[in-house]
Amino acid sequence: MPETFVIAQGGGPTAVINQTVAGAALEVRKRHPGARVLGARHGVRGIRDGDYVDLSAVPEEQLRLIGNTPGAALGSTRDKPDAAYCDVILKGLQKAGADAFIYIGGNDTSGTQQILTDAAGDRIAFVHAPKTIDNDLEENDHVPGFMSAAEFVAGAFLSVDLDFRALPGTYVGIVMGRHAGFLTAASAAWRLDAESGPHLIYVPERAFSTERFIDDVKASLARHGRCVVAVSEGVSTADGKALVESLVPADRLERDQHGNVKLSGSDLTAALERALATGLPGKRARVDALGYMPRGAISAINAVDAQEAFDAGAFAVQVAAEGGGSVALQYDGTRTVLKKVPLVNVAGKTRHMPDDFLQPDANALSETGMAYFKRLVPEKYKIGKPFV
Amino acid sequence: MPETFVIAQGGGPTAVINQTVAGAALEVRKRHPGARVLGARHGVRGIRDGDYVDLSAVPEEQLRLIGNTPGAALGSTRDKPDAAYCDVILKGLQKAGADAFIYIGGNDTSGTQQILTDAAGDRIAFVHAPKTIDNDLEENDHVPGFMSAAEFVAGAFLSVDLDFRALPGTYVGIVMGRHAGFLTAASAAWRLDAESGPHLIYVPERAFSTERFIDDVKASLARHGRCVVAVSEGVSTADGKALVESLVPADRLERDQHGNVKLSGSDLTAALERALATGLPGKRARVDALGYMPRGAISAINAVDAQEAFDAGAFAVQVAAEGGGSVALQYDGTRTVLKKVPLVNVAGKTRHMPDDFLQPDANALSETGMAYFKRLVPEKYKIGKPFV
Known part of the structure; x- marks a missing residue:
């Protein structure tokens, strides 16, 4: 039985990632009375620095x-530990007396847990609890955090479409997502009818062509x-380059510390x-980046998402008792089920x-x-059909 | 007693402007059974073109x-009628047999009603029913549409501040508002404590200096x-120019059809x-324009705002029976009261x-x-205080 759990949060926060912390901490009280739960501040940095909340x-x-x-109430980090950093984390965990480490995050976070498992999986149970608004984790039907972000995006596009019915023109909303288009595609979840926007959806999974885009917009204007x-920030042209790379001169292009083109x-x-x-030319057009707003919007916390995030935290404690692994949300045709993968x-x-x-x-x-x-973002509001 | 009401919506839509249409239409049924209510499509354009919803x-x-x-379910317009256009509108109203015209909008809309009143106020009752997310109408404590937009902005900044507690850096959110800073200032309504963002608020009413801005950000980073x-899109430098004018080369500056610098x-x-x-240099910073999202966000419709917008429509029918005027929402120290001004x-x-x-x-x-x-945007969510 684990006696000391360390828990941490990694990557971009979501609207419900703290439910997973609460779910895990409360499950430990239930299953392992007397066990300690240490929350590491700012992800693995807190373990490195011995900075914990009891x-x-x-x-x-x-x-x-x-x-x-x-x-993320414990704070988060963008650090992607390599083998040397993982060694420092292991020493930190040992110093804290940890026999289980639950790390809540996306694919990078699960990657860290994989490295740690390979190094010391026989001594400490490493558990990955899923979280991402990108919804891009293998083995999962959907991921905690996604439904709330999707609800924000669905509501934003419903609302903006109603705005543009009243004052016509072209609206482009840029949605977070470097490689997966789920969140952008969620913009269509609350369409009222065949007339409703979004009329066009561009995701990273399909090659983007500016020519085709302009033709699509013209056709939509003619019809509606x-x-x-709705366009993903990560859409790419046929040559595999991010769209922003083909539209912005190379000397003006911003890159992050990992050398990735800055999409934000x-x-x-x-x-x-x-x-x-x-x-x-001369046509009313507006381009907005939705930016950080969908990620942790308090106005769009989805109750099912919140409950599933809590349950995923509780289930992570069970997975820890079984020696470690990744928590996955799967769909059995009628409901979401938690699995250890x-x-x-x-x-x-x-x-x-x-x-x-x-x-x-x-x-x-x-x-x-x-x-x-x-299914994931059922309609929520009872509204009428405009007269225009 | 008026027998034919024409009603229309002008300017930017809001989350609750349709409540005012519903309130007016239902009040006519109650007070003037048998009277007609014609909704003009796309504001005064519908009157000009004889395009009505019964x-x-x-x-x-x-x-x-x-x-x-x-x-705006009837559609809206940005047309600002001059005397000649108003003459066309008057002919349209006469053709429709209107003896009252309720126009829902902001200061431009009330200006149209003033011109029409001067021309034919003895024959037709011209009523202005208030609406604007800018909250910038004289005689009003606050304006229908503002509370919902303010709630969106308060929630967005609370959420983003929590995000930046987890992953520190500088965040700038640009909020709609050319001349009035109410909506930008509403960003502070849901601050959790003295540590909470927004840490800095820049509104059009105070001269903006980029040097001072950078110093302010440095001080805030050092402290928090x-x-x-939170910055209004309409902030101006000490010489009275919009900030965007002093930051963007003149030949790259976009202007709208009225010659105003495009802030959007x-x-x-x-x-x-x-x-x-x-x-x-080298510090993490993100600038997002909130854009259209606060204006008509279905996720942030404030129940009091919705009721007041409905009541303002009903009250407009009473003002019509009294010969016309503008509906104002005033505050008597304990509650909002509707007044004819x-x-x-x-x-x-x-x-x-x-x-x-x-x-x-x-x-x-x-x-x-x-x-x-x-008072206008009371706290709505029960949340905890993060550990970082």
Whole structure:
């Protein structure tokens, strides 16, 4: 039986990642009375630096309030540990007397747990608890954090489409997502009818062509009198380059510390504005990056997502008692079930949106895709149909 | 007693402007059984073109659903009629047999009603029903549409601040508002404590200096380890020029059809990104424009705002029976009361945020300002305090 659990959060926060902390901490109290739960501040940095919150001492009521709070309450990190860093983490865990480490995060986080398992899986149980708004983890039907972010995006596009019914023009909303288009595609979940936007959806899984984009917008304007577009920040041209790379001069392109092209700045917004101004001169067009807003929006916390995130934390404690692994949310045809899967199946892998979620020859969801998003983000509001 | 009402919506949509249509249409049924209510499509354009929806024929249940719907269900327009255009509108109203015209909108809309009143106020009752997310109408304590937009902004900044507690850096959120800073200042309504963002607020009512901005951000980073900033798109430098004008080369500056500098494009976002990259080289910074999202967000419809917007529509019918005027929402110290005020007091005027809403020497709300926003946008969520 584990006696000291260390828990940490990695990568971008979500609206419900703290539910997973609360779920794990409260499950330890239930299954392992007397065991300690140490929350490492800022992910593996806290383990490296011995910087912990004693979650065992936090009253249940307070933990439940923390669960309701968006963002990562323990702090997070973008550190992607290599073998040497993992050695430092192992020493930190040993110093803390840890016999289980639950790390909540996405594919990078599961990758860290894989390295640690290979090094010391016989002494410490390493558990990955899933979290990502990108919804891009293998073995999972969907991932905690996604439904809430998807609900934000569905609501934002429903709302903006209603705005553009009233004052027609072209709207492009840029949605987070470097490699997987799930979150962008969720923009269609709350379409009212066949007239509704988003009229066009561009995801990283399909090659993007600016020419085709302008033609698509023209066709949509001709048909609907307006055009609402959802585009992933990570869309790429046929040569595999990020769109922002083909639209922005190389000397003006920003890169992050890992050398990846920075998708989050205003470059892509400006480039799409220029493309629309050139392709459709004089026509009203607006390009907004939704930016950080979908990620941890308190206004869009989905109750099912919150519960599943809590349950995933509780289940992680069971997985720890079984020696470690990755927690996965699978769908059995009627409901979501929690499963323990091998870390290696998830670590460092990216699940892409299935090709059949999109229509073969159009930038729109297929029935299969629509059914998936309607299951995860069912309609929430009772509204009427505008007169225009 | 009026027998034919024409109703229309002008300017940018809001989350609750349709409540005002529903409130007016249902009040006519109650007060003037048998009277007709014609909804003009796309504001005064519908009157010009004889393009109406017969709202008298729409079942109550459907009208209430429309009320719940963000955006302008009748369509809207940016047309600002001059005397000649107003003459065309008058002919249109006469053709429709209108004896009352209720126009829902902001200061431009009330200006149109003023011109029409001067021309034919003895024959037709012209009523202005208030609507604007800018909250900038004279005679009003607050304006329908503002509370919902403010709730979106308060929630967005609370959420982003929690995100930046987890992964520190500088975040700048650009909020709509050319002349009035109310919506930007609402970003502080849901601050958790003295540590919470937004740490800096810049509104059009105070001169903006890029040097001071960088110094402010540095001080905030030193004090809080992160810096969350809310800035109005309309902030101006000491010479009265929009900030975007002083940051963007004149030949690259976009202007709208009225010759106003376009505030809504990515120019300001890019300029602030550059200012931060230059002033704080190598530091993590993100600039997002909230764009259209606060304006009609279905996720942030405030129940009080919805009810007040409905009531303002109903009250507009009473004002019509009294010969016309502008509907104002005033505050008597304990509650909001509806008043009829002269159109001339509102028409074409802009209410600025009172100077004492801000601290004299800091870019932060004063107690007076905080009390105003806490009254309009009371806390809604029960959450905990993060461990970082």
